[in-house]
Amino acid sequence: MTGNRVLVVDDEPGLVTALSINLRVHGWEVGAATDGAQALDMAARWHPDVVLLDLGLPDMSGLDVIAGIRGWSHVPIVVLSARQHGEDKVDALDAGADDYVTKPFAMDELLARLRAAVRRAAPVDAADDAVVEAGDLTIDLARRRVHRSGAEVRLSPTEWAVLETLVRNRGRMVPRLQLLQEVWGPAYSNETGYLRVYTAQLRRKLEADAAHPRHIITQPGMGYIFET
Amino acid sequence: MTGNRVLVVDDEPGLVTALSINLRVHGWEVGAATDGAQALDMAARWHPDVVLLDLGLPDMSGLDVIAGIRGWSHVPIVVLSARQHGEDKVDALDAGADDYVTKPFAMDELLARLRAAVRRAAPVDAADDAVVEAGDLTIDLARRRVHRSGAEVRLSPTEWAVLETLVRNRGRMVPRLQLLQEVWGPAYSNETGYLRVYTAQLRRKLEADAAHPRHIITQPGMGYIFET
DNA sequence: CGGGACGTTGACGGTCCCTTGACGCCGTCG
DNA sequence: CGACGGCGTCAAGGGACCGTCAACGTCCCG
Structure with a gap:
């Protein structure tokens, strides 16, 4: 019933592994990318239901990743960032992100935000009969x-x-x-x-x-x- | 081009006034409600483009307000709460809220989240055939x-x-x-x-x-x- | 190791469409 | 009354697009 493919984008392999395990336990199918280019490629080929994106990537700005995805897709994007304050939030949301979570974060809050992001996107696609x-x-x-x-x-x-x-x-x-x-x-x-x-x-x-x-x-x- | 009616729901008149002024400066048309019953009434009559909802209301639970609105409308709801931690976030998002902002908050972040909420909702409504x-x-x-x-x-x-x-x-x-x-x-x-x-x-x-x-x-x- | 399924390219013929020019009509103005 | 400009009509050619077929490489599975 609910979408269950999440694309995790983070340059820190340890965090990706930890997140993947946690997400899989909660029923998500997880795809991973460690830089912006991979992320865009995965998003295009794999069609995740939601993207979990760390802004600090080695090869390109997180905002460019958002823009790159938003250029052709409406898949919800939840941004993950270490910076507590600053204009990052504003810029990311304005660039087309759907939500914003700061590290450190509680796992159940992250899960709730992912669920909310997918649910919000659902009516657009699921309005038609199966x-x-x-x-x-x-x-x-x-x-x-x-x-x-x-x-x-x-x-x-x-x-x-x-x-x-x-x-x-x-x-x-x-x-x-x-x-x-x-x-x-x-x-x-x-x-x-x-x-x-x-x-x-x-x-x-x-x-x-x-x-x-x-x-x-x-x-x-x-x-x-x-x-x- | 963007929706511009925001319904502010908070039991604290001072905060409502301050928010209203700020929002109006940034081009929003602002409606206000100070309890849950008013909020539901305003939401039904005034058709805001987004609801900014404080969870701490005198007459009813904020979650019930969310449920009351979600029963008939998909208008985006941004929750505003003083509590930094706890399961409030999870519950509110799962109840049908679209986003969550904790006090104290930066005004430009709030504005960005409102814009994001309205933008997300736009495609659903704009899908009607011309x-x-x-x-x-x-x-x-x-x-x-x-x-x-x-x-x-x-x-x-x-x-x-x-x-x-x-x-x-x-x-x-x-x-x-x-x-x-x-x-x-x-x-x-x-x-x-x-x-x-x-x-x-x-x-x-x-x-x-x-x-x-x-x-x-x-x-x-x-x-x-x-x-x- | 072999075979099949699949995605990707390239070639080719046919069809449709954009472009272009010529021509006639009509109103206006000299 | 005749010239002229704006507009509508028509036809033709050349190019873009489409449908079709076939070949090739890759990946996976037996």
């Missing part, structure tokens, strides 16, 4: 399963990511840029070839007549749209 | 779709960009220069021929009688106007 029907297609967004005329259709992770993005925005056009960024990450904004390949594969698996699709519709020059 | 009706035309600005007498009309990217600019300024004249710059960019300020071509195409697709348009009206020598 199961979407479209003609002879049945798409279960929660279970990540697709059935066509009752038979299960096997989708690769990328195929599913493309379909999920389209289905969550069903009835409305999804711009190419948004699709690329949500599935492949912000560095792939120009790889329109990917979209051609994967829409074709999805049509082959899901459409009765791939040459005349009824669900995955191209809006030339703009993007794609999923029709129920 | 659908414009004009005669037999239905233009869905969010979904990027146009229907005429119920049938979908296919528009090219440039056609859509022109129409969108006109519709977003419906009822107002859009100068040629603005139209050219918003659709083609600032380097195309003299390409008035483009406008002639695309207004003609749009009329052919959208108007019942392209020779006597009822929606896309020319203002000779100046620009175009979209009439509903």
Whole structure:
């Protein structure tokens, strides 16, 4: 029901390990990054439900990491910092962070803030039904399963990511840029070839007549749209 | 652009006054309540963009206030509390609060957290469709779709960009220069021929009688106007 | 070690769209 | 009355985009 993937970003391996153990005990799936570049890469590829970010990173400013993620994603970001005072808080929140926790912190407060951050973000995504029907297609967004005329259709992770993005925005056009960024990450904004390949594969698996699709519709020059 | 109504709930009149002055200086419209019942009443009647809530109220628990608001509204709630430690934070966040600030607090941090809370909430509300009706035309600005007498009309990217600019300024004249710059960019300020071509195409697709348009009206020598 | 699934590229043909120019209409002004 | 400018219309060419196919490398699992 609740999202459970947290990306921990901290340059101190000991703290990352300690946090990971604690978070896993409380049911989180944990991913880790020790510098800003890794963090951006993980955020793009792994799609965490919340990012726990230490501002003191070796390779780039924490604010740049926030900006780098906010450029294409609305995933909640909880900032973790040793500095008790100063304008860090203000800057981080204004840069797009969702919450701020100062070291030292109580574990249960951190957990509560993570839960709150995920819960706040939830309504945006979870507003739609878990199961979407479209003609002879049945798409279960929660279970990540697709059935066509009752038979299960096997989708690769990328195929599913493309379909999920389209289905969550069903009835409305999804711009190419948004699709690329949500599935492949912000560095792939120009790889329109990917979209051609994967829409074709999805049509082959899901459409009765791939040459005349009824669900995955191209809006030339703009993007794609999923029709129920 | 940003929401600007904040409801301040605190039983201490002096603090309410001080906060109100500070918030007003920074552009907020401020409403005040000094107990839980007032707070719930104000929240329901006044529809603030964010609630700043002190947990220590005379008549009811702060958690009940949170629950009372959460029962019907997703307005962001920032909790304000004197207690530095304890489980207050955890309880408040789990009850549905969005953020937590402890006294004493820095004014600029509070302002940043309020801004962050409002910004987070914005997408949920802004997701409502801007659908414009004009005669037999239905233009869905969010979904990027146009229907005429119920049938979908296919528009090219440039056609859509022109129409969108006109519709977003419906009822107002859009100068040629603005139209050219918003659709083609600032380097195309003299390409008035483009406008002639695309207004003609749009009329052919959208108007019942392209020779006597009822929606896309020319203002000779100046620009175009979209009439509903 | 072998095989399959998957992601990534590149090539190619077909289609659609943007751009451009020419032309006619109409109102205005000299 | 004729010239002129603004506007609408049309058509054509060239380029961008899209769908399709195939090949390659990688990773994982048997």
